Amino acid sequence: MTSTNIDDPRGLGRARIPPSRGRSSRGLARAARRVASFVFSLAVTLFGLLLVTFLIARVVPLDPVLAVVGDRATQAQYDAARVELGLDRPIPEQFVRYVGDVLTGDLGTANLTGQPVLKDIGRTFPNTLELATFATILGIVLGIPGGVVGAVYQGRWPDQVIRVVGLLGYSMPVFWLGLVALLIFYGTLGWAPGPGRLDVTQQFTYEFDVTRYTGSVILDSALSGAWDVFRNAVAHLILPAAVLGYFSMAYISRMTRSFMLEQLGQEYITAARVKGVPEWRVIWVHALGNAMVPLITVIVLSYASLLEGSVLTETVFAWPGLGLYVTQALFAADFNAVLGGTLVIGAMFIVLNLLSDILYTIVDPRAR
Amino acid sequence: MTQAHGDALLSVRDLSVTFDTRRGPFQAVRGISFDVGRERVGIVGESGSGKSMTGRAILGLVRAPGRVAASCLTFDGIDMRNLPERQMRRIRGQRVSMVMQDPRYSLNPVMTVGRQIAEALRVHGRPPRDEIRRRSLDMLNEVQIRDPERVLKAYPHELSGGMGQRVMIAMMLVTEPELLIADEPTSALDVTVQLEVLRILDDLVRRRGMGLIFISHDLRLVSTFCDRVLVMYRGRIVEEIEARRLHEAKHPYTQGLLNCLPRIGGGHGDLPTLQRQQAWKDA
Incomplete structure (x- = not known):
């Protein structure tokens, strides 16, 4: 085959494929766009999720105040708890407050466990x-x-x-x-x-002797070398x-x-x-x-x-x-x-x- | 109806392909016989005439529920009926190959061109890496692809239709088979590219002295391209004729196929409708 291809005058056989993509600036720009769109969709989705869940939580006929003070509390105790929980404010204000807390990494305290x-x-x-x-x-x-x-x-x-x-x-x-x-x-x-x-017994060892690296019982016990806990955790799984x-x-x-x-x-x-x-x-x-x-x-x-x-x-x-x-x-x-x-x-x-x-x-x- | 060729590469006698359907068996190919030497034989017919099925039956590629039967099916003296899968694979790809219709579907979309061509070489006796590479590049050059290095790294979706079909031809011919079945190799391509691909195919077949079975619905294309033409209708060969004597075709179906094409400079009358008669089924 000669370099000037007489059988292919219009160059139909020429590769019509994009140049190889290394770490070109175009590739970087594409990656940046992808990350940006990911962060954006993350924010929008979480906000929507928060809004819907928050509204549902506020309209269900369950009384969170009652859950905290119990049904033998006096009206005064009940009102005090209501103010403390912020439930006396209008719902939009409650929501703004909650979102603000979430943004600072505070998801509130769980009444169920008394823990954050x-x-x-x-x-x-x-x-x-x-x-x-x-x-x-x-x-x-x-x-x-x-x-x-x-x-x-x-x-x-x-x-x-x-x-x-x-x-x-x-x-x-x-x-x-x-x-x-x-x-x-x-x-x-x-x-x-x-x-x-x-x-x-393993739970006891886990609570006191195992360092929490990841929060996963299996990983943490393996990393701490607590093999009894590890084996037991796997067996339970x-x-x-x-x-x-x-x-x-x-x-x-x-x-x-x-x-x-x-x-x-x-x-x-x-x-x-x-x-x-x-x-x-x-x-x-x-x-x-x-x-x-x-x-x-x-x-x-x-x-x-x-x-x-x-x-x-x-x-x-x-x-x-x-x-x-x-x-x-x-x-x-x-x-x-x-x-x-x-x-x-x-x-x-x-x-x-x-x-x-x-x-x-x-x-x-x-x-x- | 077929004269036996002493030097035939491929010999087919009473080949039939049957599909068991709910409404009983359906015969796609109904007892056809022909020989192919180191020559170019065209198989022509309308869609559903069994021409593609014939090509696939030769390669042992008819899958269940299809059944293939023949009184003789030999390639280079090897009886291919009931050949164990291992030995069949040695013939397939290495000695008999097939170029298929549409490169958009017949190339694996998630594998690079290079890997697909290399695979054809690798399944037949694992040559060393640099030899695979050299032969792949040579083959891409032979199908007149410029910049073969880059094409080797490309994925099928990055190729145009004409290039895809050249890659297909390269992939199927890189093992230097003796017989090639080309199943409508240009029907899916733009008209402008068709002739170029055909010329490349023609050139390769001629130079390597391969046998070629060219399957097409285009009688005129086949007649310019092949030495001999088999005309199929409803699973049977209704006429076998030398390409340059096509105008002497006797069978009304062949004449019909010839006449239903408009001729440049011809009259402006209506084109005749293709005649189909029940009786030809049993011709």
Whole structure:
């Protein structure tokens, strides 16, 4: 081929692709724009969340004052508490005050525990995070291969088995599954420890000997070298994480199966087979590589829903997580705690959205 | 109807492809026979005539619920019926390859061009890295892509249609196969690019002395491009004719295909409607 291509006078064969993107100024500008839009959406979403939750908290027929002073208080005590809580002011003023406090990092004091809400969240949220994370890992590790196998053996017995197992996960209420799991593995077989985050003796060691680096019992005990506490914390995690992970697995495998079926029907799959690519590579590299693109959203959304929605699991397993905390706060008309918890869950959703955006650009070159 | 070629690369006898549907079996290809040597054979027919299915059946790429049957299906003397998957893979890609219709769908969107071309080489005997790179670049040069270094790093969505199809051709020919099945290789491209891609394909086939099965719905295109033309209708070969004798075609369906194209300088009358007769099904 000569340098002046006479067969290609119009240069149709010339690469019409953008120059390689290194750390160019354009790349930096794009990153800056992304960060700015993230911060903006974070602020707007949290503000909206705060407003709605605040209004709901103020219109529900629950009396936070009564929750504080009890129903035997005199009218004078009641009024004093009402003023102290700031509930005598007009609602807009209450809201402005609350937002101002939140901006300075003060989420108020929880009547339920007598502690600052922020501290309570720092104690409960890591537990929820541990539970949801392990459940999601379980869901990914079992769900993706399950979905792939189901798609490859579409309609045959491995597919049917996986589908029935998944359907069971879908249709059983989580609290029931949790109770049955406790009954079998704790009550009858004695393989798993009972409800709670730690055994009482380990709880004692944890309270006094373990340094709180992260707030996560598992991480902190490992970092402090308290291996008895670590083992016990993991043992307590297995059963609730398995129950939650079952649901995650059911959902992820179902979605993986349908994304894989879609990808396996594509022409590039046939092209790979034409090249002589072994079937395992066609499935696990070509098809799954493309199915991962929509799967990322599914996985992140399921993770987010486990973070906010594991209230029932936390209740059944007496798991001191955020879901249980917020629910108890709600029953006790402890609105500072409810608002704080809601805020954290909302922020988590936004962070996970960002995470899914980042993962997207890694998996899909078209999104870059 | 087919004279046996002693030096045939590919020999097909009574090939049929059947799909079991709820309303009973449907035959997409109904007992066709032909040979392909180191020559260029065109398969022409309207959509649904079974021409694409024929190409895929040869490569063993008809998936369930489709079933392939033949009394003879040999490539270079190797019986490809019921060949174990491992040995079939050795033929596929390495000795018989296929260029597909639309590069937008036939290239993996999340893999770079370089990896996709390298994969074709790598699955057949793992050559060293620098050899893979050299052969990939040479191949991209052969399909007249400028700046092949950059194209190797590009993703399919960053290529134009014409470039995508050149990459497809490069990917399928980099292993230097002896027989190429081109399934409507230019139908998805702009008219302006079609001829260039065809010329590149023609050039490569000629220089390497490959056999070519050119599948198309465009009878005139096929006749300028191939030595021999098989005309398919409803899963059967209704006529086999040398390309330069196309005007002597006897079968009314072939004549119909020829006549339904307008001619420059021809009359301005209505174009004739393509005749389809039930009887031809069993011709």
